[in-house]
Amino acid sequence: MRPTFIQQLQAAAAQNDSMLCVGLDPDISRLPRGWSGDAGKFYDFCAAIVDATADLAIAFKPQIAYFAAVGAENQLEKLIAHIRRVAPKVPVILDAKRGDIGSTAAQYAKEAYERFDADAVTLSPYMGFDSVAPYLQYAGKGTFLLCRTSNPGGDDLQNLDLAGGEKLYERVARLAGSSWNGNGQMGLVVGATYPQEIARVRALAPTLPLLIPGVGAQGGDADATVKAAWAGAGSCVINSSRAILYASDGADFADAARRVALETRAQLNAAKPV
Numbered sequence: 001m002r003p004t005f006i007q008q009l010q011a012a013a014a015q016n017d018s019m020l021c022v023g024l025d026p027d028i029s030r031l032p033r034g035w036s037g038d039a040g041k042f043y044d045f046c047a048a049i050v051d052a053t054a055d056l057a058i059a060f061k062p063q064i065a066y067f068a069a070v071g072a073e074n075q076l077e078k079l080i081a082h083i084r085r086v087a088p089k090v091p092v093i094l095d096a097k098r099g100d101i102g103s104t105a106a107q108y109a110k111e112a113y114e115r116f117d118a119d120a121v122t123l124s125p126y127m128g129f130d131s132v133a134p135y136l137q138y139a140g141k142g143t144f145l146l147c148r149t150s151n152p153g154g155d156d157l158q159n160l161d162l163a164g165g166e167k168l169y170e171r172v173a174r175l176a177g178s179s180w181n182g183n184g185q186m187g188l189v190v191g192a193t194y195p196q197e198i199a200r201v202r203a204l205a206p207t208l209p210l211l212i213p214g215v216g217a218q219g220g221d222a223d224a225t226v227k228a229a230w231a232g233a234g235s236c237v238i239n240s241s242r243a244i245l246y247a248s249d250g251a252d253f254a255d256a257a258r259r260v261a262l263e264t265r266a267q268l269n270a271a272k273p274v
Helices: 005-016 039-053 064-068 073-086 102-115 152-158 168-176 195-204 222-229 253-270
Strands: 020-024 059-062 093-098 120-123 142-148 186-190 210-212 236-240
Touching (some): 020 253, 093 102, 142 168
Parallel strands (some): 093 120
């Protein structure tokens, strides 16, 4: 039996001395020279990145839309199976940001956990708990709720004031840290561009893992991010996608990806509280 998602995060953090999550977002227009425009090369490209970073990552995070948009879901299945072979102790987070009514959510959960064999999935919580509950029926599987995201439009809703004085993102964090966390495997997505709000989320959910995009190409401050989010091994899952994937557009793309991943891991570890 596979360990729970939280156990996998903690084990991968210790094994690879890492907080670095490698995002797998294959943009058909940015593949290496000779492969650009060829969706049939998604698996080859991403598998090479996995091979180059398997000993550096706390998790891999494939973004389903990049595969589905070009009909490459079968390559995503093959890619996750490859991760299982070459990095069996590194969990897979399927970045899908699903959010729908309970009966449909049950099908999305089946897609994530059974078809793609992911260890965790990203979800939008804004339809309420019944849209999240079907995922919690899978013992040991993880969920990451969108909480305070790094995109500029996140302010439109997430930063709204609620009756009682808390922000909407604070309510999400509080619920995830308490009554919604039915299987004990829940985490939160918080953008690296808002370190003060990361600290607020950490205060409201002191034990939950935080999946943090925005370090790397999006310009998030790695040092401030780690200091705000750190709560022990496995608590920080800090994602970098484009900076690693597209470090080179030549035949050396995998070597370049490894070099950037090594630099990013070292930068994150240097910021870890003593």
